[in-house]
Amino acid sequence: MPQKLRLAVVGLGRVSKSHLPAVRELADKMELVALVTRDEGKLRQEAEQWEGVKTYTSYDDAVHDPDIDAFLLLLPHHLHAEYSINALRAGKHVLVEKPMAMNVREAEQMVSAAGEKGATLMIGQSRRFFSPVIESIKRVRAKEIGDLININALLLAYMDKPATDWWKDDSKIGGFIIPLWGSHILDYILWAYDKLPLSVYAQGHSNNPNWSGEDEVAISLNFGEGQMANVLMSFNAGTRPADAEGLTGKRIWSTQNSIYERYVIGTNGIIQLKDEYELLVNGEKQDECDRTNANFTRQLEEFADAIREGREPLASGQEIIRVMKVIDACFESIRTHQVVTI
Template sequence: MLRKLRLAVVGLGRVSKSHLPAIREQSDLIELVALVSRDEGKLRLEAEKWEGVHTYTSYDDAVNDPDIDAFLLLLPHDIHAEYSIKALRAGKHVLVEKPMAMNVQEAEQMADAAEANQVTLMIGQSRRFYQPVMESIRQVRNKAIGELININAMLLAHMDKPAADWWKDESKIGGFIIPLWGSHILDYIQWAYGRAPKSVYAQGHSNNPNWSGEDEVAISMNFGEGQMANVWMSFNAGCRPTDEVGLTGKRIWSTQNSIYERYLIGSNGLLHLKDEYELSLNGEKLESCESTFPNFKWQLEEFALAIREGREPLASGREIIQVMRVMDGCFESMRTGQVVQL
């Protein structure tokens, strides 16, 4: 029997509530061997749910633990690069939450560290791992709509307050709606086209005093050869009430409480993704799944199997550098008011 991947989870904030159940569901591939958090209270409460798990309040101590094969990093964006590189240089595999880093320079350093130490770096582009999303890419590759010529993506949601205090600070989050949700959409668009755009133009504004980053954005990308993409995102679509702590958890990430649509226009057809849960081709439903579909389980399976099989995972560090390059281009365009060549 092949040995399980011995995994440590770093960070026990909001997003850990999605990742930790997925680890249990992948118990045939993955063994949780350590938890790392500076919050001793959270650490103690979570450790009680797992048999034989080690706990660390020091990340450096965890990195030096020879019984850890890989790290799952669930941290504020501004320390993704630092923590990833430290683990990669110690010969550990890394799955780090999106966005990959704060900028393309950090992302390149992360990918270089993985390659230099012959370990796997995967980015948590978790919204790839739904059946309808995967099927949409297969349909594009099989020319079901002819040649892809345009992708239009729209997110309308309502958020009053950030789900975490560090979201308020642009220096920690690297913006607002672009790293939080745009990183998913920009990843999908480049995945569908199979390459990066040639240029990007973006407009963005902050309308809510509860954070400093952009919450209203329009992005236009040119892929050349008559191919393009457009993204519209808003956290100001205030037609739905919020709870005491703002729009968090399922209230923001579900179809019922947001409008999330992607239209893939081809030379001979139209694909429509409604959220991640329903795919239609020319108005006929092709694929659907429940909103409870275990995408984080699928993501962890891809990480573990890529390591076991010695191959690049989906959403590898080297691949997602291109997403960071476009994100950087968006912020430069917003700052200068100009089209940015990539």
């Protein structure tokens, strides 16, 4: 492989606005060689911002381009497995947005394809890459608060309408709040405990006709040996800003208008994360970072470094299979109203 990673970005939807600046920031480690989307208008517009970039409306053509080493896949959830596997089988490295896939069966197929070709597969669990989050895990590993007993996570937010049309379609998104945000929270919990729970119990309901998936969720995880975790998420909470006529405003959720906290409880103290931007240990602030998209740069850098160093990246496909197992169990529990063992 050349010194710089030769990268293709697939998908130019809303999330690309966070990823593409990271590609530019890492110009010393990678080169954007191709953009891929079926939307010719978006393709032309974005290509104008990059010197010498190739453009493809056919993903199959891009996969067979020998000048591409790796793909950054920014696609609807139901395409994650298919597009990842196609690239991996062609010997390309893949960083795919979260959630990893629609279910654990697809996730296992992705990992198998990567293993067959010796390719790197990383999942875009981007919210791992804020410094307070990374520091919190270091302190958990160092047993600064003793042994873990419980992790409680709370997300209270308000979303009136989906940010993109495919979020309305359960066959493309695979639910709603669980894949959109629960995938981040569950990933953090499993990362902290570094193991799967023994069982999962979940309740979920949909209250908004603008989508079919769940927007109110309660999840309880039992890790055994007195260890547990609880997740409460709502897309029906938070301030509803008034418009010019004083009527309730319509808004797509943003972290600026929500409550998002995690409490990591140990036998000898407590760690608190306020969003991903502030870390407190036993009530005292230990770390804080700006509200920027720097996490996407750190994530992409980890991908490039892992490929160059021939190692598994943080949030590798093999690791994130655990998240998919828990997500599958959540939906089974919601459907059956039963505790699900893993």
